[in-house]
Amino acid sequence: MNKSEIIQLLAECGQILEISGASPFRVRAFQQGSRALENWQGDLDQLVEEDQVTSIRGIGKGLSSIIRDLATSGVSEEEAEIRALVPESLLELLRIPGLGPKKVRAIHQELGILTIEELEAACFQQQIRELAGFAERTENVILKGIKNLRRFAGRSLLSVSGLVATRFLQSLQRCPAVDQVELAGSLRRSRETVGDIDLVASTENSLLVRQAFLATEGIREVESEGETKSRVQSEEGIGVDLRVVTPEQFATALQHFTGSREHNTSLRQRARDRGWKLNEYGLWDAADQPLETADEESIYEHLELVSIPPEQREDLGEIERAEQLFSDGQEWPDLVEFEQIQGTLHCHSTWSDGKATLREMVQSAAERGWKYYGTADHSRTAAYAGGLTIDQLHQQRLEIDQLRQEFPELTILHGIESDILTDGSLDYPDEVLAELDYVVASVHSNFSLARQQQTDRIERALRNRYTTVWGHPTGRLLLQRDGYELDMVHLLKVAAEEGVIVELNANPRRLDVDWRWGRTIQELGIDIGIHPDAHSIAGLDDIEHGVGIARKMGLSCQQVTNTWDLDLYIQRLSVHREQAAAPENRVGESTNE
DNA sequence: GCCGTTTTCGGCCCGACTGTTTTCAGTCG
Numbered sequence: 001m002n003k004s005e006i007i008q009l010l011a012e013c014g015q016i017l018e019i020s021g022a023s024p025f026r027v028r029a030f031q032q033g034s035r036a037l038e039n040w041q042g043d044l045d046q047l048v049e050e051d052q053v054t055s056i057r058g059i060g061k062g063l064s065s066i067i068r069d070l071a072t073s074g075v076s077e078e079e080a081e082i083r084a085l086v087p088e089s090l091l092e093l094l095r096i097p098g099l100g101p102k103k104v105r106a107i108h109q110e111l112g113i114l115t116i117e118e119l120e121a122a123c124f125q126q127q128i129r130e131l132a133g134f135a136e137r138t139e140n141v142i143l144k145g146i147k148n149l150r151r152f153a154g155r156s157l158l159s160v161s162g163l164v165a166t167r168f169l170q171s172l173q174r175c176p177a178v179d180q181v182e183l184a185g186s187l188r189r190s191r192e193t194v195g196d197i198d199l200v201a202s203t204e205n206s207l208l209v210r211q212a213f214l215a216t217e218g219i220r221e222v223e224s225e226g227e228t229k230s231r232v233q234s235e236e237g238i239g240v241d242l243r244v245v246t247p248e249q250f251a252t253a254l255q256h257f258t259g260s261r262e263h264n265t266s267l268r269q270r271a272r273d274r275g276w277k278l279n280e281y282g283l284w285d286a287a288d289q290p291l292e293t294a295d296e297e298s299i300y301e302h303l304e305l306v307s308i309p310p311e312q313r314e315d316l317g318e319i320e321r322a323e324q325l326f327s328d329g330q331e332w333p334d335l336v337e338f339e340q341i342q343g344t345l346h347c348h349s350t351w352s353d354g355k356a357t358l359r360e361m362v363q364s365a366a367e368r369g370w371k372y373y374g375t376a377d378h379s380r381t382a383a384y385a386g387g388l389t390i391d392q393l394h395q396q397r398l399e400i401d402q403l404r405q406e407f408p409e410l411t412i413l414h415g416i417e418s419d420i421l422t423d424g425s426l427d428y429p430d431e432v433l434a435e436l437d438y439v440v441a442s443v444h445s446n447f448s449l450a451r452q453q454q455t456d457r458i459e460r461a462l463r464n465r466y467t468t469v470w471g472h473p474t475g476r477l478l479l480q481r482d483g484y485e486l487d488m489v490h491l492l493k494v495a496a497e498e499g500v501i502v503e504l505n506a507n508p509r510r511l512d513v514d515w516r517w518g519r520t521i522q523e524l525g526i527d528i529g530i531h532p533d534a535h536s537i538a539g540l541d542d543i544e545h546g547v548g549i550a551r552k553m554g555l556s557c558q559q560v561t562n563t564w565d566l567d568l569y570i571q572r573l574s575v576h577r578e579q580a581a582a583p584e585n586r587v588g589e590s591t592n593e
Numbered sequence: 594g595c596c597g598t599t600t601t602c603g604g605c606c607c608g609a610c611t612g613t614t615t616t617c618a619g620t621c622g
Binding site: 023024025026027028029030032033057058059060061062063097098099100101102103133134135137138141185195196198224225226227228229230231241243256257259261264265267268269272277278279280281 | 594595596604605606607608609610611612613614618619620621622
């Protein structure tokens, strides 16, 4: 059983235990264990083999034994025992908003209901309202929840949620009663997908602010509204939460609602260790005296930590690091910023499956003030995407020569996104690859190869002297499909050895390589290229999503190739080719045709 | 079930809103 299946299974065990009425702490242990495994990146098989699973914080003896059994044999006695506690289909009922474990349990025990369909029927037959603790309104809430569940599927992509968030943010910014307003939650932390949108506003008049919030365009439904908290559902099916506090409370509220939950739990524990109290309204010392918290920095400073960038707040060791930096008298290192981007590689045009012409794309790159622009259409095997024949590649070079004259201030680089063929070779003969400025090597076929075979295939491509960039390394599509099975640790080592730039594909459906590999990537000294994989002019804007993920990886501008000066960049693109050309470095080199 | 410079027991973050109730449990974040 692979890692993502185990993560899912542990979370389900937590939910089953919850419905069955187990200790809430045991429930939380499964949920936190599942999240801990999800946020940990490394080779799980190796960890299991070395019997080191408990080295992941949040996973102790009990969970590690379940994980070991599942990873090695696919079955676990403990897991089977938990699963037998309640019928599996009840987990579906938990997805209905407003229905938690207690209500699901009551509905099942009293009425024998097992599925969403049965629950819906029971609501129509007005059976639910007869149960203790339920009434007519609960039936309506459930029916509405079922309807929404069928219509919308949980989390959303940054490209969608970002637009919705901006709409609400602007509506609040226009309200004169608002003192400060900021985006919080997972969007501020640059998570790759978003469950709902969190906004924090400060004011002396919460009523006016609430009214401005509820007057925002595109609200399907108001789910709750109170003195300090309101929640609506947008037309796109995304929940939007607004928390309203006083100006003095803004910093602690922003910190609190930015999260993550795990980060906040650790931070509050740190306050408790001092006999202090921290919540969204402030920070109090042991004598119950409020401490000055004018901004987020001061909250961390009181707790003897340097200020931690929002993207890093996942409780993955950042608090320990902030403590060390604080005692060393240093600051958190600067993370890469959008304004530092000088250009990019891996953009498509109408030469293959892009929607804009090469000229239009180049024009847009020049208008953005970029120093360089790399075009990389699909290679010839990608027939589905209009991949270029060798002849077309040569014709494209003629157009690029022309554009270079028209846009002298922009350096235009001619590349290709070459399919990695099933045997690991690239899609053109060496002499054709040699004519190009760079090659993005990507897998677009045979996703279901066995792990070792897929790893070997990609390794061969990475060791090809013409490979400059490893494109969208795992091929995942967020909310659609997992990446192909591969040995990521091994392949990152290969990329480091060969000097291959690892792509951070900034398309909001991909955001691949996953940010959780950030630490490994930094340890190996790998250079990351943030590439929009743009198929249109608007697609170039996706770089901003990529920068957010790079910040989440903890990267500085030095580690992101497309923030570099032109000369350094050009030099970097040829490094691999020259390295590989040296006889002592010729390892597993391919002979394309 | 996890954790630990109060370490093998006894804690485990904390507050808002809703709906069903007449003071609170359940859900959510």
